[in-house]
Amino acid sequence: MITSTANQRVKEIIQLQKKSRARNQAGVFIVEGIRMAKEVPTEQVVQWYVTEEFYKKHREDLPQGMEKPEFVSPAVFTAMSDTQTPQGVLVVVRQNSYSEEDLLKAENAHLLVLDNLQDPGNLGTIFRTAEAAGVTGIIMSRDCVDIYNPKTIRSTMGAVFRMPFVYSEDIISTIERLKLQGIRVYAAHLDGKNAYDREDYRGKTAFLIGNEGNGLRREVADCADTWIRIPMEGQAESLNAAVAASILMFEVSRQRRQS
Amino acid sequence: MITSTANQRVKEIIQLQKKSRARNQAGVFIVEGIRMAKEVPTEQVVQWYVTEEFYKKHREDLPQGMEKPEFVSPAVFTAMSDTQTPQGVLVVVRQNSYSEEDLLKAENAHLLVLDNLQDPGNLGTIFRTAEAAGVTGIIMSRDCVDIYNPKTIRSTMGAVFRMPFVYSEDIISTIERLKLQGIRVYAAHLDGKNAYDREDYRGKTAFLIGNEGNGLRREVADCADTWIRIPMEGQAESLNAAVAASILMFEVSRQRRQS
Numbered sequence: 001m002i003t004s005t006a007n008q009r010v011k012e013i014i015q016l017q018k019k020s021r022a023r024n025q026a027g028v029f030i031v032e033g034i035r036m037a038k039e040v041p042t043e044q045v046v047q048w049y050v051t052e053e054f055y056k057k058h059r060e061d062l063p064q065g066m067e068k069p070e071f072v073s074p075a076v077f078t079a080m081s082d083t084q085t086p087q088g089v090l091v092v093v094r095q096n097s098y099s100e101e102d103l104l105k106a107e108n109a110h111l112l113v114l115d116n117l118q119d120p121g122n123l124g125t126i127f128r129t130a131e132a133a134g135v136t137g138i139i140m141s142r143d144c145v146d147i148y149n150p151k152t153i154r155s156t157m158g159a160v161f162r163m164p165f166v167y168s169e170d171i172i173s174t175i176e177r178l179k180l181q182g183i184r185v186y187a188a189h190l191d192g193k194n195a196y197d198r199e200d201y202r203g204k205t206a207f208l209i210g211n212e213g214n215g216l217r218r219e220v221a222d223c224a225d226t227w228i229r230i231p232m233e234g235q236a237e238s239l240n241a242a243v244a245a246s247i248l249m250f251e252v253s254r255q256r257r258q259s
Numbered sequence: 260m261i262t263s264t265a266n267q268r269v270k271e272i273i274q275l276q277k278k279s280r281a282r283n284q285a286g287v288f289i290v291e292g293i294r295m296a297k298e299v300p301t302e303q304v305v306q307w308y309v310t311e312e313f314y315k316k317h318r319e320d321l322p323q324g325m326e327k328p329e330f331v332s333p334a335v336f337t338a339m340s341d342t343q344t345p346q347g348v349l350v351v352v353r354q355n356s357y358s359e360e361d362l363l364k365a366e367n368a369h370l371l372v373l374d375n376l377q378d379p380g381n382l383g384t385i386f387r388t389a390e391a392a393g394v395t396g397i398i399m400s401r402d403c404v405d406i407y408n409p410k411t412i413r414s415t416m417g418a419v420f421r422m423p424f425v426y427s428e429d430i431i432s433t434i435e436r437l438k439l440q441g442i443r444v445y446a447a448h449l450d451g452k453n454a455y456d457r458e459d460y461r462g463k464t465a466f467l468i469g470n471e472g473n474g475l476r477r478e479v480a481d482c483a484d485t486w487i488r489i490p491m492e493g494q495a496e497s498l499n500a501a502v503a504a505s506i507l508m509f510e511v512s513r514q515r516r517q518s
Contacts, residue, residue: 132495236391246502247509
């Protein structure tokens with residue numbers, strides 16, 4: 001059992017929790033809590049850490065491939081954990097790897113393209129909602145928040161293990177490749193001329209979603225085939241980015257179910 | 260200028276930030292930041308506090324009725340603030356007061372009924388989205404998170420000043436009164452038989468939205484005229500409460516625009 005926070009592996013976990021750079025160098029990320037731990041695909045488990053108390057209580061519950069945990073003391077676990085009330089289980093998980101080509105070639109593609117999204121909770125909520133709406137993949141500009149941020153991972157509710165995604169070094173080139181694949185690209189924009197529900201999304205579709213405060217960068221929005229807006233009443237100036245994305249994704253889902 | 264955190268009014272502000280009970284006893288709440296401060300209706304301003312630096316920079320920007328600020332030192336402001344990077348402006352605001360009757364009698368009512376919602380950010384996002392979707396009022400069960408929680412206030416982006424709302428001591432009786440007013444009541448429920456987009460929301464409509472983790476309490480869901488569900492793909496088990504509410508609200512908006 002590890003009982004000291006000076007232990008080298010404990011120090012590494014703390015770095016992996018805090019720094020996207022450490023995560024990307026090691027090619028792993030951290031998942032906490034019984035609910036999320038159960039959703040980790042077995043082949044992606046690198047190592048898992050538990051407290052004795054947790055292990056005694058949940059032993060029967062745990063999925064295969066988690067038979068050999070590393071035990072740590074409660075104090076060490078608290079130091080390793082990113083949460084305020086640690087459950088006592090933490091998994092080091094190998095990062096997923098998808099290619100842009102796979103995402104672009106999806107049958108009846110329904111894609112999101114996120115430009116400079118900054119809020120970890122928003123990004124996680126978008127992944128969670130995207131899975132439910134039948135989105136086939138998510139493309140993020142390089143300057144989006146890290147999908148492997150602990151708060152983002154929690155907010156995905158497991159969708160991060162199932163939703164194909166890539167970071168694009170050059171989002172404008174990526175959008176051009178989408179269009180070459182026959183995917184129609186819509187920019188969600190306050191200045192959009194057409195209401196979002198006047199378009200036909202039964203064919204291959206991608207939505208460009210912008211930063212929480214500033215919306216889409218002009219040069220990114222300009223790549224779209226069509227600008228659409230979500231009509232708003234009252235004095236509301238904008239919608240939360242995850243809410244806007246959700247309304248668009250479920251409009252696609254609605255149209256495709258009815259066709 | 261107030262330069263000590265031992266000042267009685269500073270202590271009161273700190274209590275108002277932290278405790279819903281203190282807010283409700285005093286009948287006020289706190290708003291921070293220039294963006295939100297500008298949206299406070301003049302007649303609801305009780306007092307406002309600024310740092311000298313903020314005042315010099317934004318004097319021209321400030322709305323009428325804010326001519327006589329209380330100046331506080333930067334250290335005192337930091338102690339009073341609920342945010343990590345205080346902007347230097349904080350307003351004590353009189354709480355709104357609406358009656359359930361007003362909400363129920365709205366023309367072509369479009370209401371949300373929130374049952375035991377617990378996440379401050381979710382509640383604020385629901386208010387923000389509701390304004391944009393043309394919702395006419397929000398009813399909350401007494402055990403919902405406090406709308407005047409500082410995080411909730413921030414997330415409303417000002418909608419809290421414009422969206423009529425009430426807390427109901429007995430949500431089930433309130434729902435019965437909704438039905439007597441001819442408002443059709445839909446429960447958003449994972450076991451709903453009808454997809455949400457198969458219903459007609461052009462008449463008076465209310466949605467029951469449940470707790471983030473547990474959904475609607477059975478006895479509350481049982482009051483609904485109709486249970487509806489949002490069809491989900493993949494292994495998604497549920498949606499974030501604010502996302503689910505947003506999809507339903509904007510379906511109403513969509514139908515009413517087209518009729």
